[in-house]
Amino acid sequence: MSEDFFIPDPEGRVPSAEGYFGRFGGKFIPEALVAAVDEVAVEYDKAKSDPAFAAELNELLVHYTGRPSPLTEVPRFARHAGGARVFLKREDLNHTGSHKINNVLGQALLTKRMGKTRVIAETGAGQHGVATATACALFGLECTIYMGEVDTERQALNVARMRILGAEVIPVKSGSRTLKDAINEAFRDWVANVDRTHYLFGTVAGPHPFPAMVRDFHRVIGVEARRQILERAGRLPDVVAACVGGGSNAIGLFHAFIPDEGVRLLGLEAAGHGVDSGEHAATLTVGEPGILHGSRSYVLQDDEGQITEPYSISAGLDYPGIGPEHAYLKETGRAEYRPVTDDEAMQSLRLLSRTEGIIPAIESAHALAGALQIGRELGEEGLVLVNLSGRGDKDMDTAARYFGLYDEAEGAQR
């Protein structure tokens, strides 16, 4: 296999040397972390141009992750999308069940290069935590995962997976007890243990170089998908769609399509109970520029800069921030972002399951809801590519409760 799967941005236009995508990004970190974050930037720069690093990562991406991931056309689902053709990029079929493994393997190799022996990470849905615990098991690294207490409950399966893999999972009880608070706690750990610890950040947010580095590790999604859809459909899609929490799977899909001006980039964010309900995580729809977790981007905040608590049925999208490159893509008009409610996402989850036999993660179901919407707008000539970023096993308890499946089953037994 001579194909390359580690494909960092060849253009290298953004971010700037200071980590800015337009006016977004930067590095808002305490002095105690400056040396460590700079070390990550320097090591990543070296690794990026080191053929040995690319070779090692490629090897893993093929024989461990299972790349390239397939592109699946879903015609029975597409009937509900105004007759447009819909293809799914199957990141759910990667080892560990989501796109997260792409970034984790890259950063785990970097951790080894930096000579660090301990890895910490935050996780919302648990997908990044599981991927990190997996890589730590593979490389013999000590692993601590911070996860909001609310999320340890709604994603209990993933907590068990992480523990089986040998990771320590620490439920975070502060604030909204979700992803934002897990990140706060991971930062506190990093400040205290920075000498031997790498913070394996899971999304395209955080201080420079994380937004650019994590994007580079996920660029393979869009590069593969672009080639695959040209082969299968004979043309570029009208729209590429992905869910956005922090924004890693979306940037991974979008990035290779940015130069293709005819391709619309559509990010779907979690509208929870509706953007007017006050219970949502629709950062780009409702938020305003501010600083959270080390960079300037859009954030959900009040008039005095206090971060407001987000809400989504999806633990992975339940975050009041967003990667700075998405803020830049929104502001420049290159990408558009729409809100999707809990109900729309859950209906889409069930629809894909029943029409195609594919159970998506609730996160990815937000992207599917967006595809149904945009497909109806495009009509029968439309071609939509959706990133199916993760599989839904972890969400079966939430889904069973949402659809009342436990009661039905009990009733049937009686």
Place this chain on the structure above:
Amino acid sequence: MSGQIELLDRTLAGARTEGRAALVAYLPAGFPTVEGGIEAAKAALEGGADVVEIGLPHSDPVLDGPVIQTADDIALRGGVRIKDVLRTVREAHAATGKPILVMTYWNPVDRYGAERFAAELAEAGGAGCILPDLPVEESEVWRKAAEQHGLATVFVVAPSSRDERLAKITAAGSGFVYAASLMGVTGTRESVGAEAADLVRRTRAQTELPVCVGLGVSDAAQAAEVAGFADGVIVGSAFVKRLLDAPDLERGLAGVRELAADLARGVRR
């Protein structure tokens, strides 16, 4: 109206003249209530603190340990606003004539407007501001506003800061340098660690600014140890803990006053 940077400079110089370290206390505004927070700041100053840092509570205090997180949480649930923080500064300064700084995270100041915040802090009688998540590279907007309004910009240095960074940071700062003695978040610790002395020595090699040490000091013996090599001793979580552990505000304030007096004796040993 200009801020009280000169009062801060004189206070720290005065301690140096007396051959001792200054005692700097940290207390969050709005904790346990806005009025209680004002009384706590006054109690620390009356007890013997030379300078007080008033915390502007933030929803996401990533640099604070559990004690200050808890206090911030109580303050925010009580509805503390920036006007309450400024009133705390005003009343603590008016009652004692001592220098008061604000310590917070960058987003609340950025959102409020750096210029507006600096102007209002100066007007309230504030002496400066500490923004530990605003690195020197991103600090120009704030520094301009602070300078224009007579406020100190106190930067934090850490054991991991290399000498060339110490030079860059201290050249941009004013008032004093905040040396974070241990790698870690705020909170009381058993021992202050030898790293602090080395950090102070390396920082002094770069600047004439006083160097105050924070993170980890909780009693008079530790204060005396730090006072042996630093220009100031910063104590936060230990004060907050006195208030958190007290059965009522009155006894909490007595605890704050008592700790300040104890630490003030420590820095004079």
